[in-house]
Amino acid sequence: MQAKHPEESRTTLTDLVLPSETNPLNNLFGGELLARMDRAASIAARRHSRRIVVTASVNHVAFNKAIPLGSVVTVEAAVSRAFKSSMEIFIDVWVEDRESGNRSKANEAIYTFVAVDETGAPVGVPPLEPETELEKQRYDAALRRKQLSLVLAGKMKPNEATELKALFQD
Numbered sequence: 001m002q003a004k005h006p007e008e009s010r011t012t013l014t015d016l017v018l019p020s021e022t023n024p025l026n027n028l029f030g031g032e033l034l035a036r037m038d039r040a041a042s043i044a045a046r047r048h049s050r051r052i053v054v055t056a057s058v059n060h061v062a063f064n065k066a067i068p069l070g071s072v073v074t075v076e077a078a079v080s081r082a083f084k085s086s087m088e089i090f091i092d093v094w095v096e097d098r099e100s101g102n103r104s105k106a107n108e109a110i111y112t113f114v115a116v117d118e119t120g121a122p123v124g125v126p127p128l129e130p131e132t133e134l135e136k137q138r139y140d141a142a143l144r145r146k147q148l149s150l151v152l153a154g155k156m157k158p159n160e161a162t163e164l165k166a167l168f169q170d
């Protein structure tokens with residue numbers, strides 16, 4: 001299969017924070033943000049693979065900054081690495097200042113999607129070829145994150161996670 005670039009899967013969703021989507025502090029409810037990120041990530045995974053895709057795991061989420069009611073929120077997702085049937089999707093969340101229009105980073109997350117056929121069985125996806133410096137950094141670290149996710153899910157023995165182990169050695 002021919003390699004694809006992260007740009008080909010990049011997906012941008014922009015939406016407001018409405019009152020029904022907030023917590024008692026009038027900030028965006030975490031579950032609502034998770035759902036928005038899942039939607040953007042699934043479109044990115046579909047654009048890369050052109051297959052049915054399912055969420056296999058949420059590897060990392062950081063709610064670094066509360067997002068107030070009325071904010072304009074942009075969720076940007078792109079494939080950061082493709083393996084055999086699985087794809088790591090990196091998601092950046094931005095909030096737009098009402099007066100200046102400047103965007104500031106609010107949150108980020110990393111999801112894993114798997115491409116499947118009509119019976120739900122995993123199928124192969126094209127490789128990913130990173131281009132920018134940031135895309136290369138995310139690509140390089142993705143194998144460690146995959147191993148960590150598999151170890152936490154009980155699908156890989158810790159002593160088989162060679163890339164991950166190397167992180168803790170001099």
Ligand SMILES: CC(=O)SCCNC(=O)CCNC(=O)[C@H](O)C(C)(C)COP(=O)(O)OP(=O)(O)OC[C@H]1O[C@@H](n2cnc3c(N)ncnc32)[C@H](O)[C@@H]1OP(=O)(O)O
Pocket residue numbers: 054055056057083084085086087112114116120121122146149150153155
């Ligand atoms: C709350 C919700 O809405 S969840 C709903 C959305 N998600 C779903 O319904 C998905 C339900 N789960 C499934 O269908 C299956 O578990 C699948 C398709 C994700 C994986 O199926 P498995 O039988 O485990 O397949 P298999 O072991 O071959 O793994 C397939 C790929 O997923 C990867 N994978 C599986 N679990 C994980 C995980 N926890 N973390 C990272 N990668 C994973 C495997 O490493 C493998 O990757 P590779 O082919 O690129 O090497």
